[in-house]
Amino acid sequence: MVYTDLSYDETTKAGFARAMFDHLDNGTTDMAPGILEIDPRIYTDPELAARERSELFGHIPIIAAHSTELPGRNDFVTVQLPNNEVVLVRQADGSVRGFVNTCRHRGARLVPDEKGSKRTFSCRYHGWAYGADGGLRSIADESTFGMVDRSCMGLLEVPVEERHGFVWVVDSAADGRKIDIEAWLGQEFDDSLAAMEMDEYTCYTVGNFDVDINWKVLMDAFLDGYHITSTHAGTVAPYFYNNAQSWQPMGRHGRMVTARKSIDSVRGGAPAEVPIDRHITVAHFLMPNMSVLRQPDHLEVLNFVPAPGTAVGTRMQIRLLTREPAVTDEQKARWDKNWNILMAVLRDEDLVVNEGLQRAVSNTDLGPLLFGRNEIANQHFHRWMARAFADPQKWG
Ligand code: FES
Ligand SMILES: [Fe+2]
Known part of the structure; x- marks a missing residue:
């Protein structure tokens, strides 16, 4: 041993x-x-x-992944937490951000995979696409959909911090929630x-x-x-x-x-x-x-x-x-x-x-x-x- x-x-x-x-x-x-x-x-x-x-769980930090589960840029894991299924994504600057795994259009489960690496998350239902930073990149057949302010329709974000080798999340996208492990x-x-x-x-x-x-x-x-x-x-x-x-x-x-x-x-x-x-x-x-x-x-x-x-x-x-x-x-x-x-x-x-x-x-x-x-x-x-x-x- x-x-x-x-x-x-x-x-x-x-x-x-x-x-x-x-x-x-x-x-x-x-x-x-x-x-x-x-x-x-x-x-x-x-x-x-x-x-x-x-x-309780909407306010406190809990462990959602080990940092080695998403080592590189655009690596992601999906994690079921008490309030939300969350997608954790390693960003270009090395940090990790977390998003509620729900398409903002009609609520489809955006990322079906447990883990992987992607620059863009495309929704299978109607094809809306989001970046690794959660921003809404494109709306399929946008001219027929109607006016949408894309900058307000990114994925909902939860507070994330890395510490002690783990990715921790506060499982709430409500305004004003912070994380301080x-x-x-x-x-x-x-x-x-x-x-x-x-x-x-x-x-x-x-x-x-x-x-x-x-x-x-x-x-x-x-x-x-x-x-x-x-x-x-x-x-x-x-x-x-x-x-x-x-x-x-x-x-x-x-x-x-x-x-x-x-x-x-x-x-x-x-x-x-x-x-x-x-x-x-x-x-x-x-x-x-x-x-x-x-x-x-x-x-x-x-x-x-x-x-x-x-x-x-x-x-x-x-x-x-x-x-x-x-x-x-x-x-x-x-x-x-x-x-x-x-x-x-x-x-x-x-x-x-x-x-x-x-x-x-x-x-x-x-x-x-x-x-x-x-x-x-x-x-x-x-x-x-x-x-x-x-x-x-x-x-x-
Ligand atoms: S529900 Fe995702 S594009 Fe329609
Ligand atoms: Fe036991």
């Missing part, structure tokens, strides 16, 4: 080692002050789902995320999976280090410690460190001296719907994108990022194997449990759900969501 060392300073790394050694030696984990009760309707209520899309992440979390060096990685694979599960159920599954032994007995449970996590909230967001069982080979050593990097997973949870999981030799980035118009639909977008681009058959075989393991864990285990959960929380009669003191990151998530809805300025 080719390891990449964590680029945190030595004090931070020693802190990770000390925290994990303490928890494993004592059978402990970081804990919230009390148990949190949650109303299960947050996973099923269509009214709340509509508010989440308009009041650094401010959204906050200094401490932004610094911690920078140490993941995601801009040094290449996106090896993107998988899109449409599931009938509320997006918060899936976010909960990744915030939770308590289900590994039980849910993942058939795959990764033998390799990871369960229910022993070091959780550090950083403003809205948070970082969690968990241990692989291989950490036993360095337990007992001085925290500042052991090579801890290859024995831990560092997870960054980006509120409200994204996770960056740093494995010792690759990154997994998960995005739980609420499907438009439903409380129970989510597009799970999963990316596997590698430090070196996979060129040889041997490298590709290795990452394919990693991907297949990840898929087995998700498809055969997490999704099975969570499809069942979604069905079960749709029952008419059920009491409040409980998040234990050990489910501290889940508590952070649900408390933040509740606060954010009580005061929209919290995410604006």
Whole structure:
């Protein structure tokens, strides 16, 4: 395995080692002050789902692509976001712009391809054509159509910014929406995320999976280090410690460190001296719907994108990022194997449990759900969501 060392300073790394050694030696984990009760309707209520899309996802930056998915001028990708399907296009000046994928004439889906490279986007319906900058270039048989001010009929644009190797979007073309990722992440979390060096990685694979599960159920599954032994007995449970996590909230967001069982080979050593990097997973949870999981030799980035118009639909977008681009058959075989393991864990285990959960929380009669003191990151998530809805300025 080719390891990449964590680029945190030595004090931070020693802190990770000390925290994990303490928890494993004592059978402990970081804990919230009390148990949190949650109303299960947050996973099923269509009214709340509509508010989440308009009041939350229409205002905050979410990851829409890795920069290496559109490396060159005129390269594009189409991405389904909670409110809009968006086309991201690399511009002549190297920046990326994002447009709602709807023809301004009569509403046809302008770009049907998932990705590609084009100087002009021609609508298949009647042949209107748009430039890579979203401007309306031509109207078919214009003399018969009537007067249209082309300069006002470009594609509707959403705010886009590149940071940490990703293209981020605020999923709204409404007037006055802005994007400021650094401010959204906050200094401490932004610094911690920078140490993941995601801009040094290449996106090896993107998988899109449409599931009938509320997006918060899936976010909960990744915030939770308590289900590994039980849910993942058939795959990764033998390799990871369960229910022993070091959780550090950083403003809205948070970082969690968990241990692989291989950490036993360095337990007992001085925290500042052991090579801890290859024995831990560092997870960054980006509120409200994204996770960056740093494995010792690759990154997994998960995005739980609420499907438009439903409380129970989510597009799970999963990316596997590698430090070196996979060129040889041997490298590709290795990452394919990693991907297949990840898929087995998700498809055969997490999704099975969570499809069942979604069905079960749709029952008419059920009491409040409980998040234990050990489910501290889940508590952070649900408390933040509740606060954010009580005061929209919290995410604006
Ligand atoms: S809908 Fe696109 S050209 Fe008519
Ligand atoms: Fe899981």
